[in-house]
Amino acid sequence: MKLNKVLVGSLLCLFLLPSLGFAQEATLVPDTEVFEKAKVLEVTNERDITIPGTDTPSKIQTLKAEVLS
Secondary structure (H helix, E strand, C coil): CHHHHHHHHHHHHHHHHHHHHHHHHCCCCCCCCCCCCEEEEEEEEEEEEEECCCCEEEEEEEEEEEECC
């Protein structure tokens, strides 16, 4: 009888403890957005593209900037 209690207790620990560890790993951390003031120093590249699937024209720019804050 005592052996059955030890066996049941061991099995519970064997199955419950690993699941507690995985539950803590599932915590999601939201992305952080930071807004900084910047001064555009130069437009290094500029081109027109068409957004796939919409036929909407769009302008793409690559900028060189200095962060002010």
